[in-house]
Amino acid sequence: MAPLVFPDNTVLCSFAAVNRLDLLNGWLRGRGRWSAAVAHEVDRSSETLADLALVRQEGWLGEPVEVDDEASIGRIETIRRVVFGGTAAKPLQHLGEAQTCFLLSEASEFIGAWWITDDEDAYEYAVRRRIPSYRTVDVMRHLVADGELTAVAAHSLMRLMADRDRGLFVPERASELQ
Amino acid sequence: METTSERVRRLIEESGITQSAFAERVGIEPTKLSKSLNGTRRFSSTELALIGEFARVTVDWLVTGEEMAVATAARASVGSSSETVLALAQEYSTMRADLATLGYRQGWQLPEPVSLRGSWISQGQELAESAAKRIVEAGLNVAGDLAGVIERVFGIDVAVCELGEGFDGLAVATAEARLIIVDATPIAARQRFTMAHELCHLLASDDQQIHTDPDIYSSASKRGESEVRANAFAAALLMPEAGMREWLQGRRLDEALFCELATELRVSPSALAYRLENLRLIDVGTRERYRTITGKEAAAAAAKSTVFAQAGADSMTPKPPASLVADTFAAYENGQATLRPYAKLLGIDSRNLRRQFDHVEEAGS
Numbered sequence A: 001m002a003p004l005v006f007p008d009n010t011v012l013c014s015f016a017a018v019n020r021l022d023l024l025n026g027w028l029r030g031r032g033r034w035s036a037a038v039a040h041e042v043d044r045s046s047e048t049l050a051d052l053a054l055v056r057q058e059g060w061l062g063e064p065v066e067v068d069d070e071a072s073i074g075r076i077e078t079i080r081r082v083v084f085g086g087t088a089a090k091p092l093q094h095l096g097e098a099q100t101c102f103l104l105s106e107a108s109e110f111i112g113a114w115w116i117t118d119d120e121d122a123y124e125y126a127v128r129r130r131i132p133s134y135r136t137v138d139v140m141r142h143l144v145a146d147g148e149l150t151a152v153a154a155h156s157l158m159r160l161m162a163d164r165d166r167g168l169f170v171p172e173r174a175s176e177l178q
Numbered sequence B: 001m002e003t004t005s006e007r008v009r010r011l012i013e014e015s016g017i018t019q020s021a022f023a024e025r026v027g028i029e030p031t032k033l034s035k036s037l038n039g040t041r042r043f044s045s046t047e048l049a050l051i052g053e054f055a056r057v058t059v060d061w062l063v064t065g066e067e068m069a070v071a072t073a074a075r076a077s078v079g080s081s082s083e084t085v086l087a088l089a090q091e092y093s094t095m096r097a098d099l100a101t102l103g104y105r106q107g108w109q110l111p112e113p114v115s116l117r118g119s120w121i122s123q124g125q126e127l128a129e130s131a132a133k134r135i136v137e138a139g140l141n142v143a144g145d146l147a148g149v150i151e152r153v154f155g156i157d158v159a160v161c162e163l164g165e166g167f168d169g170l171a172v173a174t175a176e177a178r179l180i181i182v183d184a185t186p187i188a189a190r191q192r193f194t195m196a197h198e199l200c201h202l203l204a205s206d207d208q209q210i211h212t213d214p215d216i217y218s219s220a221s222k223r224g225e226s227e228v229r230a231n232a233f234a235a236a237l238l239m240p241e242a243g244m245r246e247w248l249q250g251r252r253l254d255e256a257l258f259c260e261l262a263t264e265l266r267v268s269p270s271a272l273a274y275r276l277e278n279l280r281l282i283d284v285g286t287r288e289r290y291r292t293i294t295g296k297e298a299a300a301a302a303a304k305s306t307v308f309a310q311a312g313a314d315s316m317t318p319k320p321p322a323s324l325v326a327d328t329f330a331a332y333e334n335g336q337a338t339l340r341p342y343a344k345l346l347g348i349d350s351r352n353l354r355r356q357f358d359h360v361e362e363a364g365s
Helices: A008-018 A021-028 A035-046 A051-059 A070-082 A095-106 A121-128 A136-145 A151-163 B004-015 B020-028 B032-037 B047-055 B059-063 B069-076 B083-101 B118-139 B146-154 B188-203 B218-225 B225-238 B241-248 B255-265 B269-278 B284-290 B295-301 B305-316 B321-335 B340-346 B350-358
Strands: A005-007 A114-116 B157-159 B169-173 B178-183 B211-212
Touching: A005 A021, A005 A095, A008 A021, A008 A051, A008 A136, A008 A151, A021 A051, A021 A136, A035 A051, A035 A095, A035 B047, A035 B350, A070 A095, A070 B047, A070 B059, A070 B083, A095 A114, A095 A121, A095 B047, A095 B188, A114 A136, A121 B004, A121 B350, A136 A151, B004 B020, B004 B032, B004 B047, B004 B059, B004 B083, B020 B047, B032 B047, B047 B059, B069 B211, B083 B157, B083 B169, B083 B178, B083 B211, B083 B321, B118 B146, B118 B188, B118 B225, B146 B157, B146 B188, B146 B295, B146 B321, B157 B321, B169 B188, B178 B188, B188 B225, B188 B305, B188 B321, B225 B269, B255 B269, B255 B284, B269 B284, B269 B295, B295 B305, B321 B340, B340 B350
Parallel strands: A005 A114, B157 B178
Antiparallel strands: B169 B178, B169 B211
């Protein structure tokens, strides 16, 4: 069975910024999931990137995954602060990352799922914790390999994402996407 | 025991708005809120964070009903002059407690408790002697970097930060943290006196968790018993009797020498004047004359204006707590945390910090 995929708000925003969420959705092929806090972050981001509203409306990532047992909630809160640098006084700060990290590393039904993030801190941490982790650049490489995009087109899209203030890793040359 | 639902219900009552208005303002579906309050469903992680953000309470408190006293104090201080320092105290104390869950403990080493008998002043002096002994044994002295001395000798964290007008410092003692926070001020002597004052509160275990000192020189401060002790401690630690008598031996304590001594010890002329009078080294009239000298004037008289200027620059420089800096970086290096907690302590964005870490200096280019 193909692993589930948890794209975070940074990645969804990158594709929304160039009006190509359809590419990401096609690549996910129904495998996409999101935590409730990521859904909340996406809702807020949709105020500036209108395309993002489609993610919830079309159900691309399914029902947001909720965590409601108190031990897990406490654990997420600790991860949010000590791993991602959130403060106790701002409970929503980095909550999406903390929930995703918890689900992918400590919730048995999601261990082995992929985390897609363009946040350097989250990506580096996840790689070091051996959580299967990818960035938009990796999604683009898959899309090129699948014949959905040429390397040049994928590279152009990534440069456009960067031009639109999306902080993501963009390879120097299109050939690096092949 | 109160449940999460009951705590949320209490917050709704305290908010003075209806349940449905509360749901709307927080951003939770009213039916979900109703079911959670009635116990037919549980609150989710995200809902509790939304409620916490709105009602200014922590998720830990919503889940357990417990929180550090410093968190309670921080919440109660919103809008007051102590808001900044208590928010910082909450943040550092929480970081310390969280790092303990990763295996990083502060490991303070306090001197053996002294008997704390006799007058408050003599108790302060006795504590100061005990502390001074530890400092000397470590091969250090208090005339230099006092924050560094406190951190190295006692393992107590010291932070320097702008605390807003009229707030000198604070001491925190929690299960996982021993911390002093002092105001960033150009008057180095005042900052050093505050650090020593707060050190006494921690060594004497004056308060359960948190001790705030808006103004250590205020008349109210001088009346409080533990404040009298802390001031006596600071005076004795920073202006040790034996050391001063030795320094003064064979010399006439005139105004020029007084200014030199104040500059040498890095204390305010006012504090030194009172200390010398208490030690019967000057009379009351001389004390009254000397105590009106400013630190800047004393430094100029001692031909140490440059030293005074640098000390003011140093005491204005923010400083994060040393053990937090060390342990957040260790947690990052060991793959247990992102770079963000360390970057936050340094007051820098983690992306910028990463760029600077990755930058290879081209020596000679």
